[in-house]
Amino acid sequence: MIPFHIYRTILEKFLTPDKTPRKVQYAPGTDFVLAVSGAAASGKTSFCQGMVDYLAGQDIGAVHVPLDGYLFDRETRNRRNLSGYDPQSSDLPAMIDHMRTFIFEGHSINLPIYDHKNGNHQQPRRIEPARVVILDGIMSLQHEMRERFPNLNIFFTSDDIVIRGLRLRVDMEERGYSVFQALVHSDEDFVSYNKWIYPQITFAHLKIWVDKQRELSIRK
Secondary structure, three states, X not given: OOOHXXXXXXXXXXXXXXXXXXXXXXXXXXXXXXXXXXXXXXXXXXXXXXXXXXXXXXXXXXXXXXXXXXXXXXXXXXXXXXXXXXXXXXXXXXXXXXXXXXXXXXXXXXXXXXXXXXXXXXXXXXXXXXXXXXXXOHHHHOHHHHOOOOOEEEEEEOOHHHHHHHHHHHHHHOOOOOHHHHHHHHHHHHHXXXXXXXXXXXHOOEEEEEOOOOOEXXXX
């Protein structure tokens, strides 16, 4: 189900200059930079893609910027014993450098693309700046990113069992894990999620609740 009510709320209550002032560092033409973080497999990417489409229907240009492409490949992370939630699992210096070029300087970039099925990178995709930039991924609210770029922070949250269950299902159905691999991965990653990602919720301007069917609602 497309969460039009949430998109409408964001547009009406947040995407106005008086409610969400633009940062002076933004390039001309960019007014809002949304950071969308939260547990893996909670539906963030579908939400961000839908937000771009919704804003286009309101004649507002937006661009979806998935940050998973800055993950090191799976073999490298496994060799270093790094969870994908650990900031060291991503190339943060490259991410920051690219976002500075994209958001502050207003230049197009070649965005790296990560394939979760095989754990490797695909060909990069050229993206152009827009009035609304949507940073999609858990590193969007990592403090090195949060303090520089976004002016609107969104966090996806839920019960612990839902977070673990959704991750388990995605690992098996979309990433090719066996049930045993998925169980081990779920247990290990839940610890890392609580260490590295859940504390980001304190910086959220908007919290979105995810139920076990990935239906979304705004959390007060």
